[in-house]
Amino acid sequence: MRHGVKLNHLGRTAAHRKSLLSNLACELIDHKRITTTLAKAKALRVYVEPLLTRAKNDSTHNRRIIFSYLQDKEAIKELFGVISEKIANRPGGYTRIIKLGKRMGDNAETALIELVDFNEIYGKATEKAPAKRTRRAGGSKKKAEGAAAPAEEATPAAENKTEEKAAE
The missing domain is CATH 3.90.1030.10 (Ribosomal protein L17)
Structure with missing residues (x-):
């Protein structure tokens, strides 16, 4: 052993x-x-x-x-x-x-x-490595625009509802 x-x-x-x-x-x-x-x-x-x-x-x-x-x-x-x-x-x-x-x-x-x-x-x-670039054509831009657009649309609608309630 x-x-x-x-x-x-x-x-x-x-x-x-x-x-x-x-x-x-x-x-x-x-x-x-x-x-x-x-x-x-x-x-x-x-x-x-x-x-x-x-x-x-x-x-x-x-x-x-x-x-x-x-x-x-x-x-x-x-x-x-x-x-x-x-x-x-x-x-x-x-x-x-x-x-x-x-x-x-x-x-x-x-x-x-x-x-x-x-x-x-x-x-x-x-040493810093250079930033890698993605091969997807604008995939991250589309996601950023898609997320920003509903937020912008929601804001005017909420303002309209607030104005309507104030008018009543």
Whole structure:
């Protein structure tokens, strides 16, 4: 039984799992987003976020600790250079997982895992999007005119009734 076990073994031995997560983390650091299975993406998030937190403080000790996880000098350079500058003000939550659906060959759930600060699509949410125009030809104008016309007709009729009562 696996009561309370939080680590997903991913059907691999410990050495294979360590190698897999290290390679996925290096690819995520290099490419800023990767597509993989949902289970691997969730396991990778748990693996890489503490490394990103440690990379915010550039010291020899932190470089050596991260190198013990990744074993890739180019990924270390990228992590302590470009990435650490972008995530310096973020208190956590450096990655985002987006579900993509089922894979064609084996029906496995796929997901896109990406570094949040390197996504240009979601980062531009602060800019105003242009107002969308409807394709219906004057549908909203007709409704506005239709609602205004009965109100205008009702007002003179009410005035006429008031005048008649006053005349009596």
